[in-house]
Amino acid sequence: MKFILFSAREDEKIALESYQQKHPEIELDIYTESIDGNTMSYIKKGYDGLIASQVKAIPEAAYHLMKESGIKVFATRSAGYDMYNLKLLKELGIRLTRVPVYSPFAIAEFAFTSAMYFSRDFDIIQANAQKGDFSWQKSITSTEIRRKTVGILGTGNIGRITAEMFKAMGATVIGYDLYPNKELESILTYVSSVEELVEKSDIISLHAPATEENYHMFDAELFKRAKKNLILVNAARGSLIDTEALLDALDNNQLRAAAIDTYEYEGPFVNQTVSLDAVDDKVFLRLLKHPKVLYSPHVAFHTYNAIENLVHIAIDGAKSILLGEEVEEEVKL
Template sequence: MRVAVFSTKTYDQEYLDRFNDSYQHQLIYFSAPLNRDTTNLTQGFDAVCAFVNDEIDKETLEKIAANGVKVIALRSAGFNNVDVDAARAKGIKLLRVPAYSPMGVAEHAVALILTLNRKTHKAYNRIRENNFSLEKLLGFNLYGKAVGVIGTGQIGAAFCRIMLGFGCRVEAYDVYESDDLKDRGVVYKSFDEVVGAADIISLHCPLTPETRHLINAETFARMKPGVMLINTSRGALIHTQDTIDALKSGQLGYLGIDVYEQEEALFFNDHSESIIQDELLSRLMSFPNVLVTSHQGFFTKEALEQIATTTLKNLADFEHNRPLENEVTARG
């Protein structure tokens, strides 16, 4: 199958090429993202392969359908960047990678917690300047702290297990409760109860119309003063301006984010010689108690292998009219 692979980095090509021997797809790589302005690149292709920040809206779908594209293979689990209804209307199949190394994302969330708490990033920079002072590096014990987990799918469940290992009291909210996590000691409560009691809150839910700006001014008002908030899921789960206001007032004591609401214009690219025009992100990064990473929670060898092998198999299943195990059939 002839496939246009968008938003390609060196690691994407390396892993897709490595595992393509078994499938023999004709993979053509484009560093450009897929959006309404780059659809001309899809001419002559049966399929496109896209990533989390490609903008696959109704107009994009109309144009690629006119070019003959019949299937979209996402290199991600989330599909909030795709107009699913428009894809269905155009007869374009939408495939995804439902899970890849959930432990990797969960471990990155823990890394953000530990770094923010013990300020190891600041200590590293101090030592390099021969400054061995401990002033302003004070942290707190994780043991015994209340950790609130919003969403206990595969990633959230992995995160719960890790935090239980630290000796934390883990409380969670999810529409679907896990008996296994309950047996391990996780206590399920309402959303308001979880965010109101937690010392640390970690978000592990998908972005849907219902969860957009789940964390906002009203939510912050219900939290403990000085709470730590971690987001390794989707940027739009939190209202950015409300988050800045909570940081300024001290209601939010720590923020660790691996995702950002407007990240598609910045993340995954080198802007070190540019002036960042995003005022909200620049303001966030100005706070000493904020840690931002650029959507690298998934970025492990194991995850890239799983993404590559599942994506290639999805395309082969479509090509050979086999059942599509990983087809997206509804927005929810």
């Protein structure tokens, strides 16, 4: 069984080596480059599956080359898969697997920490300190988390753990999900709509997938419903938020702050070093430089445990499909 793996990162090196040691029967050709017009020529006959992890679009010609080369399964080292051409994969008969659960604690911890950063006004404290202002003033007088209401949008594995963390701190936790989980009723109270979640929450943490239905769910109209001091955390998918509307709401003091780990058009920037002078995405630059925004480049997942799980589960999923086994991680196209 032979696989080709793209976008191998330095932080994945240990996980890849440990997998190869445990599975000498798997031949793995590893490339650090992502799949683009220049590197798709690496895809040749003899490979049974392809393992990828990238946010920028893959050329259509690369998908056709996969089919021509005999690749039967495409495995992504991520939970999300909206960045791939699902329609084309289906047409070509190439099966898709993902890693839906790799370390929900990693993302939940990141979301919780980001929310607490603003909840205790660390942004203002740091800015004041840099100016030599060490006074105790109203702008850094915080409200304890146990006095706040935290809204969780999406109460799957990550949302549940995030809710548990805030609950343990004494917060009132509410949630919204298309499919409420009765087992979580000891942790949170479900509300009937996203609008109600926004109207009642002091902090909102997003943990919903990217779908056509929730594209730009958080738009200008929804922000108008928010509490003035709302803190918004997005460690889910960038397309949940209309970024320009978010920035306008921050400028108009409709929101307190936003922690953004996923940006809708992050493909050209994530996991790369770029010259900001060469960036022509004005919305991204505005987001990056906004004093009320804590931006991070899609790193909420980035722990040693999560990286190992992403690598091992992705390769195992591809292997299992080729062996004719039922694969829970398969995406039904």
